[in-house]
Amino acid sequence: MKYKSIKGTKDILPDESHIWIEVENRIRKVMHTYNYKEIRTPIFEETKLFARGIGEFTDIVGKEMYTFTDRGGDSLTLKPEVTASVIRAYIQHNLGEKQPLTKVYYISPAFRQERPQAGRLRQFHQFGAEAIGSKNPAVDAEIISLAANIYESFGIRDFVIKINSVGCEICRNEYKNILKKFLIDISNKLSPESQKRIDVNPMRVLDSKDENDRIATKSAPLILNYLCNDCKTHFAQLQDLLSFMNVTFEVDGRIVRGLDYYTKTAFEIISTELGSQDALAGGGRYDLLVKELGGKDTPAVGFAAGLERLLMVLQKQNQDKFQAPRPKVFIAYADKSCEKIILNLAQKLRAKGVPCEIDLLNRSLKSQMREADRQNSDFVIVVGENEVKSNRLNIKNMKTGKVEEIDLGNLENYFLSSNG
RNA sequence: GUGUCCAUAGUUCAGUUGGUUAGAACGCCAGGUUGUGGCCCUGGAAGUCGAGGGUUCAAGUCCCUCUGGACACCCCA
Numbered sequence: 001m002k003y004k005s006i007k008g009t010k011d012i013l014p015d016e017s018h019i020w021i022e023v024e025n026r027i028r029k030v031m032h033t034y035n036y037k038e039i040r041t042p043i044f045e046e047t048k049l050f051a052r053g054i055g056e057f058t059d060i061v062g063k064e065m066y067t068f069t070d071r072g073g074d075s076l077t078l079k080p081e082v083t084a085s086v087i088r089a090y091i092q093h094n095l096g097e098k099q100p101l102t103k104v105y106y107i108s109p110a111f112r113q114e115r116p117q118a119g120r121l122r123q124f125h126q127f128g129a130e131a132i133g134s135k136n137p138a139v140d141a142e143i144i145s146l147a148a149n150i151y152e153s154f155g156i157r158d159f160v161i162k163i164n165s166v167g168c169e170i171c172r173n174e175y176k177n178i179l180k181k182f183l184i185d186i187s188n189k190l191s192p193e194s195q196k197r198i199d200v201n202p203m204r205v206l207d208s209k210d211e212n213d214r215i216a217t218k219s220a221p222l223i224l225n226y227l228c229n230d231c232k233t234h235f236a237q238l239q240d241l242l243s244f245m246n247v248t249f250e251v252d253g254r255i256v257r258g259l260d261y262y263t264k265t266a267f268e269i270i271s272t273e274l275g276s277q278d279a280l281a282g283g284g285r286y287d288l289l290v291k292e293l294g295g296k297d298t299p300a301v302g303f304a305a306g307l308e309r310l311l312m313v314l315q316k317q318n319q320d321k322f323q324a325p326r327p328k329v330f331i332a333y334a335d336k337s338c339e340k341i342i343l344n345l346a347q348k349l350r351a352k353g354v355p356c357e358i359d360l361l362n363r364s365l366k367s368q369m370r371e372a373d374r375q376n377s378d379f380v381i382v383v384g385e386n387e388v389k390s391n392r393l394n395i396k397n398m399k400t401g402k403v404e405e406i407d408l409g410n411l412e413n414y415f416l417s418s419n420g
Numbered sequence: 421g422u423g424u425c426c427a428u429a430g431u432u433c434a435g436u437u438g439g440u441u442a443g444a445a446c447g448c449c450a451g452g453u454u455g456u457g458g459c460c461c462u463g464g465a466a467g468u469c470g471a472g473g474g475u476u477c478a479a480g481u482c483c484c485u486c487u488g489g490a491c492a493c494c495c496c497a
């Protein structure tokens with residue numbers, strides 16, 4: 001085997017592509033019930049866009065981006081997440097001038113150069129939504145409910161919604177200093193990894209998976225107790241609204257998002273079914289990003305979710321059987337001389353939108369029947385001398401085994417009526 | 421980037437302390453007398469044993485390097 005797909009990438013083969021198509025369509029359907037419209041942005045952007053948008057010192061920008069120089073000497077990057085691109089498009093096309101609130105969603109590949117593991121690929125797929133233009137906590141609530149609704153629409157119930165507020169520029173910085181002091185005092189009890197993080201990103205220490213870190217930070221100050229009045233009210237209102245909307249959630253003061261641009265609301269949807277990579281979706285409010293990227297000061301909320309992780313949960317729960325496309329009719333020939341006739345019949349049916357298949361390998365009738373069975377087609381028509389002479393066709397129902405005889409002229413009608 | 425385990429037909433796997441032409445199941449192909457699938461029966465095709473190097477009379481089996489995969493850390497979707 002000479003050529004192989006790149007490490008951490010996967011082919012979606014014909015046997016499974018229909019599942020992706022169906023899942024994507026269902027996601028679209030829920031998005032549309034909330035009146036979000038699809039936006040499609042290029043898979044690569046100027047490197048600076050992500051460095052600026054996501055944050056120079058995040059892991060994503062620091063070590064995970066697929067960055068290259070094109071022949072013109074420009075530094076380009078395969079998008080590691082989609083929000084920055086969406087906001088770029090929002091600003092570039094002045095979407096905010098057309099209407100005060102822009103509600104968009106996306107289903108898109110994303111790229112990060114990490115070591116692959118369960119639920120993590122180098123090219124993976126995200127779906128998500130962004131509502132740009134309102135600071136109303138009702139939008140936060142809508143985004144969270146939208147994300148949750150997508151999972152529910154697939155019959156998935158084994159997930160937990162965790163929400164937090166990471167404050168704004170003012171109260172977060174004050175809190176960070178208080179937290180730093182606390183962490184420095186107990187730093188000898190922390191893991192080496194966490195010790196390094198005290199300066200760079202102290203809030204991340206609270207989110208550590210290390211058992212000892214968890215114990216050591218049990219009495220750590222949580223940001224929820226240090227929010228300014230504005231952030232505090234916003235968070236209280238959000239909880240109130242979610243309760244009114246019958247969205248079940250947990251408040252978790254330790255949630256920190258990996259991207260720098262979040263303000264106020266941060267949330268995660270965690271699967272209780274998956275392994276180590278159990279985050280189905282994450283999101284929150286990012287009131288500073290639009291301005292940061294050169295637009296007007298515009299508040300926004302959004303979420304991003306992993307398509308592969310949704311598929312993993314679906315597979316684990318064996319929730320849904322997605323039907324693959326299949327031919328309704330298989331038209332076989334009894335002998336090769338009838339090939340032209342079956343081509344013609346297939347042509348007629350296809351023109352009417354009836355999916356059908358014929359043999360293209362000069363196979364025996366037995367083989368054709370086997371093929372029809374394997375293709376899971378509903379009906380088989382065998383064309384031979386008899387049919388040509390009588391102008392009548394036998395239609396075999398493959399489920400019941402019964403055969404019905406019709407006039408050749410009624411062929412299309414037969415499949416367009418209740419049988420079709 | 422770090423760690424652990426792994427790599428043999430299309431797929432899932434056997435393959436003894438190194439020893440002849442590397443096996444099975446499923447799948448695939450063809451048949452089982454006239455023009456009808458599934459079940460069953462018979463036969464067939466199919467492997468550079470991940471790649472490269474080394475040890476040996478002899479390597480799928482032992483050693484090294486690389487590549488890829490699985491899982492975990494880090495981080496995230």
